[in-house]
Amino acid sequence: KAGVTQTPRYLIKTRGQQVTLSCSPISGHRSVSWYQQTPGQGLQFLFEYFSETQRNKGNFPGRFSGRQFSNSRSEMNVSTLELGDSALYLCASSLEAGGRHNEQFFGPGTRLTVL
Amino acid sequence: AQSVAQPEDQVNVAEGNPLTVKCTYSVSGNPYLFWYVQYPNRGLQFLLKYITGDNLVKGSYGFEAEFNKSQTSFHLKKPSALVSDSALYFCAVFSGNTGKLIFGQGTTLQVKP
Numbered sequence: 001k002a003g004v005t006q007t008p009r010y011l012i013k014t015r016g017q018q019v020t021l022s023c024s025p026i027s028g029h030r031s032v033s034w035y036q037q038t039p040g041q042g043l044q045f046l047f048e049y050f051s052e053t054q055r056n057k058g059n060f061p062g063r064f065s066g067r068q069f070s071n072s073r074s075e076m077n078v079s080t081l082e083l084g085d086s087a088l089y090l091c092a093s094s095l096e097a098g099g100r101h102n103e104q105f106f107g108p109g110t111r112l113t114v115l
Numbered sequence: 116a117q118s119v120a121q122p123e124d125q126v127n128v129a130e131g132n133p134l135t136v137k138c139t140y141s142v143s144g145n146p147y148l149f150w151y152v153q154y155p156n157r158g159l160q161f162l163l164k165y166i167t168g169d170n171l172v173k174g175s176y177g178f179e180a181e182f183n184k185s186q187t188s189f190h191l192k193k194p195s196a197l198v199s200d201s202a203l204y205f206c207a208v209f210s211g212n213t214g215k216l217i218f219g220q221g222t223t224l225q226v227k228p
Binding site: 006043056103107108 | 217
């Protein structure tokens, strides 16, 4: 079974631009979560989608948004990029929502650099 | 507040020696605990989880973790470390209140030959 894939793997943008990252979950997984990883803040939860609905959201500004499609693929969008948005963005999929019992399977991440 | 603490930024151990990576947690209700490992330039990989049952949980690559309710700890252990175990290790707890997986700051494990 193919793992979680994320595209692109690397991205360089300038301040003020917007960016869209894509995530394809493992086949059969309906939950997709997004995380931001930085050296200073560690792993921070962005949001979780299940069956095309946002189920949970972290403490990030409205510039960060996402969506999920009927095939469970997910995208996240960051508008008006700031230098502090430079990070590794990780996507994780699991069978069901909530994460209580089910481990999450992570993609390799998208490394975003904002200049 | 729900939280996870990994008190050591880095753990150094010689190959062949036992290793322990520490994790303590604070969560309301029953804890659902996880360990993940991250190799350079890769995403996180699941190692093991504690949901209920035996306090000693066995996982991938020879790792195990001991759940201690009284000490609110979930330390990761391996009897004999390998150089290839060198990586960044994350402890995580599922918070029923928030419905989120909360990660610790991570501990870098360095195994020297």
